Amino acid sequence: MKAIVYNKYGPPDVLQLKEVEIPRLEDHQVLVKIHAASINFGNLVLLKGEPYLARLAFGLFKPKYSIPGGDIAGRVEAVGKDVKEFQIGDEVFGDLSGCGWGGFAEYVSVPENALALKPANLTFEEAAAVPMAGVTALQALRDKGKVQQGQKVIINGASGGVGTFAVQIAKSLGAEVTGVCSTKNVDILQSIGTDHFLDYTKENFTEKTERYDLILGVNGHHPISAYKRVLNLNGRFVHVGGSGSQMFQAMVLGPWISMTEGKKMGTFLQRANQKDLNYLKKLLEDGKIKPVIDRCYKLSEVPAAFRYFEKGHAQGKVVITI
Structure with a gap:
């Protein structure tokens, strides 16, 4: 699969598009084919390793997680034998910040509690703008x-x-x-x-x-x-x-x-939470909230997306179409 990979902290130029192995599916995990992802401030911290205190969680001298990306939306491709909430074909969205990141890629394997069913009235791009x-x-x-x-x-x-x-x-x-x-x-x-x-x-x-x-x-x-x-x-x-x-x-x-x-x-520090994802899903389907998207980039354009995002003037979310 194609993925955005990096092995050192730095500016967006350290991000590279590479071919890597599709992640292995564990018994408690869901394999998701990612259709869209989005950028948040936490992704910028992960990229630059700043503030330095964050490196205690993300890797002291080099990134602990080689594929960044937290928010995703996509379709379930496979499920582990212990998974109960999802089945193949389900459209889902979620926040990977609590389970290893990896959202700027074509596939990711994640615990089922990192995901919720995608709001039926949202596109994948709109859903990917929501979680974090x-x-x-x-x-x-x-x-x-x-x-x-x-x-x-x-x-x-x-x-x-x-x-x-x-x-x-x-x-x-x-x-x-x-x-x-x-x-x-x-x-x-x-x-x-x-x-x-x-x-x-x-x-x-x-x-x-x-x-x-x-x-x-x-x-x-x-x-x-x-x-x-x-x-x-x-x-x-x-x-x-x-x-x-x-x-x-x-x-x-x-x-x-x-x-x-x-x-x-x-x-305040946000905590990824499936219950809160489902709460937002209800608000979205009821039309009480809606994502605001500034612009979309392709997976190969993730470095350019970060350069735009770090200027701090995005109107709503910056989304990656995969």
Whole structure:
């Protein structure tokens, strides 16, 4: 099979398209013929080995996993004898970040709990855009952010992969949602039902008088003291992405602020979860959320896709058609 392979950390140029063996199928695994995959921030960490702390999980001196790629959508080609949930021919989607990655390839063998049945109303490309970004948004809002119906939520970085899902999921949970984006992305936020818009090129929401019950920091560079200023009492700030200094502050200062000032502030790490994939599947099939795709690349164009993605201006998801 064809696959994107690398054996050292670095820029997108270290990625190479090669012929490799189709992965062996274990008794508890499903062999999936991959039709589409997508890029997330975690893929960039895996590629570059930065921040260096990540190398404790991904390989200290060279990549532990030679084929990157987390989000996939495809069709089941074979099943191990212990597999109970899927059968040959099923269309599936899933997140491979917890079971060895390997999504930028024509085939992958994965445990069945990494997959869910693909939403019937989505193409493979649309389904591949969902797992990691969608589950990240869901867990950050529902589990870490404890969002409640009627609360005021602001999402900083609302037009990217996680942000576009966060807007829609927050709306599905009954929140009043403000999206922070640049001028060129306002139309995207309007199309997915955002209640209010703030253009960060024209105004800084942390300097305004409006207060929020939940701030989701998907992107940005504000110090957490600025976020704290615009939180309601008992409000929450959840750091999902953004500058390294912001992540450090959320990890180090967040717990202290949470204990002393009546405002919960902290960082968050997504966990791949089949139950949450099925939750998103229901929202997708009911039309309550939809993937936003910026552009698609071929498998041979994965290095170019990474070069585009790392600029940080993607509107929704960057997808790989395989």
